[in-house]
Amino acid sequence: MTTKNDVIVSLKDIFVQFDGEVILNHIDLDIKDKEFLTILGPSGCGKTTTLRIIGGFLEPEQGTVTFEGKKINGLPPYKRNVNTVFQKYSLFPHLNVFDNIAFGMKIKKVPKDEIKRRVKEMLAIVDLKGYEKRSVSKLSGGQQQRVAIARALVCDPKVLLLDEPLGALDLKLRKNMQWELKQIQQKTNTAFVYVTHDQEEALTMSDTVVVMNNGVIEQIGTPTDVYNEPVNAFVADFIGDANIINGTMLDDCRVRILGEELECVDKGFGQNMPIDVVIRPEDIEVVKPEEAVLKGEVTEVVFKGVHYEITVMCKGCEWIIHSTEGAKVGDKIGMKIIPFNIQIMNKMFLAEKNTFYADVVSADKEANTITVHVEDSEFEIEGQYFEPETKLAITLPPSALSIAGDGVGHLDDVYIESVIFKGEHNEIILESDKQKWLMQSDVDEQVATYVPLKFDFTKAEFRVMEGENET
Amino acid sequence: MRLKRPSIPYIIWMAVFTFIPIALILYSAFTDSSGGFTLEPFTKAFGYFDVFLRSLWIAFISTLICLVLAYPIGYIMSRQKKSTQNILTMVIMIPMWMNFLLRIYAWITLLQSGGPIDTMLSLLGIHTTLIGNQGAVILGMVYEYLPFMVLPLYSVMAKIDNNLIEAAEDLGSNRLSVMRKVVFPLSIPGIVSGVTMVFVPSASTFLVAQYLGGVDDIMIGDVIDRIFWSDQNTGAAIALILMAAIFLFLIILNFFGDEEAIA
Numbered sequence: 001m002t003t004k005n006d007v008i009v010s011l012k013d014i015f016v017q018f019d020g021e022v023i024l025n026h027i028d029l030d031i032k033d034k035e036f037l038t039i040l041g042p043s044g045c046g047k048t049t050t051l052r053i054i055g056g057f058l059e060p061e062q063g064t065v066t067f068e069g070k071k072i073n074g075l076p077p078y079k080r081n082v083n084t085v086f087q088k089y090s091l092f093p094h095l096n097v098f099d100n101i102a103f104g105m106k107i108k109k110v111p112k113d114e115i116k117r118r119v120k121e122m123l124a125i126v127d128l129k130g131y132e133k134r135s136v137s138k139l140s141g142g143q144q145q146r147v148a149i150a151r152a153l154v155c156d157p158k159v160l161l162l163d164e165p166l167g168a169l170d171l172k173l174r175k176n177m178q179w180e181l182k183q184i185q186q187k188t189n190t191a192f193v194y195v196t197h198d199q200e201e202a203l204t205m206s207d208t209v210v211v212m213n214n215g216v217i218e219q220i221g222t223p224t225d226v227y228n229e230p231v232n233a234f235v236a237d238f239i240g241d242a243n244i245i246n247g248t249m250l251d252d253c254r255v256r257i258l259g260e261e262l263e264c265v266d267k268g269f270g271q272n273m274p275i276d277v278v279i280r281p282e283d284i285e286v287v288k289p290e291e292a293v294l295k296g297e298v299t300e301v302v303f304k305g306v307h308y309e310i311t312v313m314c315k316g317c318e319w320i321i322h323s324t325e326g327a328k329v330g331d332k333i334g335m336k337i338i339p340f341n342i343q344i345m346n347k348m349f350l351a352e353k354n355t356f357y358a359d360v361v362s363a364d365k366e367a368n369t370i371t372v373h374v375e376d377s378e379f380e381i382e383g384q385y386f387e388p389e390t391k392l393a394i395t396l397p398p399s400a401l402s403i404a405g406d407g408v409g410h411l412d413d414v415y416i417e418s419v420i421f422k423g424e425h426n427e428i429i430l431e432s433d434k435q436k437w438l439m440q441s442d443v444d445e446q447v448a449t450y451v452p453l454k455f456d457f458t459k460a461e462f463r464v465m466e467g468e469n470e471t
Numbered sequence: 472m473r474l475k476r477p478s479i480p481y482i483i484w485m486a487v488f489t490f491i492p493i494a495l496i497l498y499s500a501f502t503d504s505s506g507g508f509t510l511e512p513f514t515k516a517f518g519y520f521d522v523f524l525r526s527l528w529i530a531f532i533s534t535l536i537c538l539v540l541a542y543p544i545g546y547i548m549s550r551q552k553k554s555t556q557n558i559l560t561m562v563i564m565i566p567m568w569m570n571f572l573l574r575i576y577a578w579i580t581l582l583q584s585g586g587p588i589d590t591m592l593s594l595l596g597i598h599t600t601l602i603g604n605q606g607a608v609i610l611g612m613v614y615e616y617l618p619f620m621v622l623p624l625y626s627v628m629a630k631i632d633n634n635l636i637e638a639a640e641d642l643g644s645n646r647l648s649v650m651r652k653v654v655f656p657l658s659i660p661g662i663v664s665g666v667t668m669v670f671v672p673s674a675s676t677f678l679v680a681q682y683l684g685g686v687d688d689i690m691i692g693d694v695i696d697r698i699f700w701s702d703q704n705t706g707a708a709i710a711l712i713l714m715a716a717i718f719l720f721l722i723i724l725n726f727f728g729d730e731e732a733i734a
Contacts, residue, residue, distance in 0.1 A: 057637055077640040084641045090634040094656045103652070104642035155642060 006033045008158055008191055009054055014063035016049055023049050024060070025215040031159060031193055036185050038194045038202040041212035044448035047195045051161050054193065055084045083152035084161040089144045091136040097147055098132035104155040122150040125184055142173045149184065159191045166201065178204055199239045203227065211235050214417050232345045236278040237420045243319050245423050247277040255344060258315045260293045266344040274352065276345045281322040283341035286310065292334030298327045317423035348418065349429050349438045353395050356435060360390045375433050379410045381457050391465040400459035401439035409452025419445050499707035512708035519694050519709060526691040527716065529605065530674035533612035537620040537669050538662065545624030545661070546654065549631070556629065563618050575682050578611055607683040612673045620665040627661030628654065663724055671717055
């Protein structure tokens, strides 16, 4: 007998790249028997690729896939006891509902009576009794979806893979199907691996949530864990609303944000460490200004049905509060946060400034300009003079970086890894060929896109590297 | 029902190029040289019954060979990258840019005794006549009409979503049963149009048999070609019978296509 804690599928050190672009960067993942596991992440994070590896449609370049303890690398999809519900349903248009569902059993030469019985049972589970003879092209999106689920589940897989199966449905149907999927999963006692970019779906249905970004797993945990104790700003920002603020960990249980010292419950981050602080909007209590350390002025109040969404400016930083009691714009309020609700996270990008190395290719003393070579690009810097062939270390603050609106940047095709609103500005982490960059911006940039990056060299510090020449 | 103005050019076109010629053929087939009604052209036409059957037989075999060759070609083409697909389509089309007669002459040169293929076979100790028989006629026909089979098959197969193939594999199908249970049923419209496009012209073709076949291998197209100048009425009667036979064949084929597509 298998118990709920038995690992059924295990991915170890999986690495995948297409055309030199890393899709999965050495990920490890265990899927337990009978659990509802959701892989959550923005588009392009590698979640569908992970699913295709489990299904056998894609072979990883490195790493092992094990199924019930046996290595199954190289095993074709039809030999795996895993079934998939595809994103666009992929029902066979030339077959009716019955034949679609019976497809897998007919291949396995299951006796006719049993096929009939099991299709009927399955149709009852997915709530499509009496639909056997219908043509699949005449079904609605939600019905097609349920046929696709029935077709996969009737094969009695150990693991059912679902690739954003609700993506094409409208909101109301999606809510219904979320509930139904969870019911089906519990009725059939099958492990579900569900891929989605919708955090709400992930939180409602899952036993385990796996948050992915840029080819790596950021966090694995129960929905409560990832919501209440996100490991970093990306997870906090991706799941639910959050106030994410730069802070400094002074000592165990003492944190400083916006110049104020607060008590918290986290330990072990060291002394005077720059960290990220996350505070959920519902964890902030609106009190009189004199009753709280953090004070601010209400700038916006929106009624959201269940609660009011109150925006507060506090020392140049924007805070969101969810409260059942409203407030008036212009009110001076205090924001009371109990220590338990102040969540401390390691910074995703440790350095506060960007340092990179450049080779001076040519220099013009009269015009006071130099041309430098960085990564694969060459560009001119005005107002500086260094001898050709000097090696420079250039340091730029996050505010000196920008995305070239005209498309002409100093570095081309820089990947936006994450965009997180930190109260005052967006903090954007970018990745070029050789390094990561931290940028400050007031514009909402699109994650997982490639952009031209531009530098403002008037804010730069230049340092000549001596005796450190590359050999 | 009121005629819509834009359909007028189409009606004129159909009248000039379809209905009037058919009416003229009908008239010729039922009259003698002086213009009086007679069934004599049909009695004469039945004298060529064996040629008629042979033509349908050769057309049938050629179509079958085309289908067997074109099916894997079309499938492989349809599973390539888009750019590769375009290049392969081009490669299939290029021979069609060359004149039809020229291609037949090329086969004569290749197949004749003392030609390259014959010489090579002789070296291997195989002595046989490659030209002037039914086999050569079928070879010529297959060569001539293969692109007409490949292209419709390819275009139907290219529309089969790769996800359907993956779904079938996911449900336990190996490559063979993916072909049998998914690709084949979904490619039936392509088979129907390919078979139509090969069978119809090859049943009525001429010259191929005259050049590549022997004296006994002439086809009904050649008979019409030869007889029409001397006896227009009999020629018209044969043409009419051929038309009727092809029409019947198309009806049967379409019936098949529809049945399969629904089931």
